[in-house]
Amino acid sequence: MYYYLKNLTPTQQIGALFVIVFGLLLLASVVAFLLSVRDRSDDPNAELWQKELRSVDAIIRTSWLMVFVFWVGWAAGDWVALTLFGFVSFFALREFLTLSPTRLGDHRSLVLAFFVVLPVQYWLIGSGHFDLFAVFIPVYVFLALPLASALANDPLRFLERNAKLQWGIMVCIYGMSHVPALLLLKFPGYDNRNAFMVFFLVLVVQVCMVTQHIASRRLKRPPVAPAISQSFNWRSWSLGIAVGSLLGALLAGITPWVPGTAFAAAFIACVAGSLGHFVMKALKRDRGIPSWGAEGRSVTGAGGLLDRVDALCFAAPVFFHSARWYFNL
């Protein structure tokens, strides 16, 4: 089986990967469906069970969407993939800024953020300007946006408003854009299999997050920072990191690395992702909301996209630069 896969062309390998992943997802969906139709009316924990099942269901649905996006991106070429990730950035930033109220004076900077910074960042990636795309937001946009806000002549809570906008851009545009940027790195001896790198990153981070989520439910350890997160504790966090990194080592075959290096890369991505998710939780507490989406009941109509992708937004830049640094690209 392994040698059969090894002898396929890169395109066939990626195709086979998608077949496997879609198969697994289908299996998970069927199992979740069968569990949901099972009669549990006499069980005292029925309510809790329902809740658990719903959260699993949400994760499965997100995974479907993510895999579908990757598949479309892979099948249709780099520019389509970039556009798709650009839209994810757009919707995530829309969610972020809706819950961080801005004043009318910020209008011009918001227009800049959505319609200039976002497209330019993705265009820089698409056209291979790697040095510029890494500094474009932290250096140039960092000055340009506060300038636009200052010209609007409104000093009220100026620092706070601009900090929020900068944060939103760093997380939703800068962080997110590093995921498709992996598609364009030229790894030595890794012809055209970059889609695997994106897949590797997303899968490893996602598995780490799910493991951590389940572990914190089961272990019931005292939380590290209860005012920020009721579930975050070091034990389940390390468990999530361990599982994610081990999975990374197992997947070394699809990366340009040997298992040891793949383990290290996955470890870095998982640490950055899970801690980033924790930081975003602090941000949500600051706004007084449990999640960006609040189960679809919020006044804003936010769908909770940011809840799902925030770990990735923090993991991607760190992972990208580690990989680049390792290969001296």
Add this chain to the structure above:
Amino acid sequence: MLAKIMSLFLLGLIRVLTGSQARWHGCPPKAEQRIYFANHQSHADLVMIWAALPKELRNVTRAIAAKDYWTKTPFRQWLTTAVFNVIYVSRDRSTDEDPLEPLFEALEHGDSIILFPEGTRGFTGEPQPFKAGLYNLALKYPNVVLVPAWINNVQHVLPKGEVVPVPVLCSVTFGTPMQLGAGEERRAFLERARAAVVALRDV
């Protein structure tokens, strides 16, 4: 044809920019004759509430627009007649005819209407006092259901004087229908209606 394309374009645009979420809090969307009245902070309000209605209701629900502003250029006129099919109301009282006359016509005809009783766009978070039009309509057509609505966040999409809209998630919350009480005074009714709209802000 062009109007159809334009309406699809605007619907798509408003969805990408705002998510255009409708929250039917106090009543379901229903094909009965209604007067929706809402707070008014931006031009996008009209498109927003129009997009929040189901497609079937959109065709029989007409918004009110100020005649002087919306007929000033041919494009504005085309947009409001062909795409939105609005009812024009003149704001100046030079003519003898009742300014509500076009509304009576539309209600006789069986259409539902969207009304912004503040009369003009407000800039603060609080809606301005309501004008008497809502009361007069409620008095004359007691069978028409009055539905309060709160449009959230739209002022951030397109503040007055700006041209390029920014994406912010918005929602329209529809509240419990209300009625004019027997012998209820004009001022009391308008204040109650305004309170009903404001109350939807926090649900």
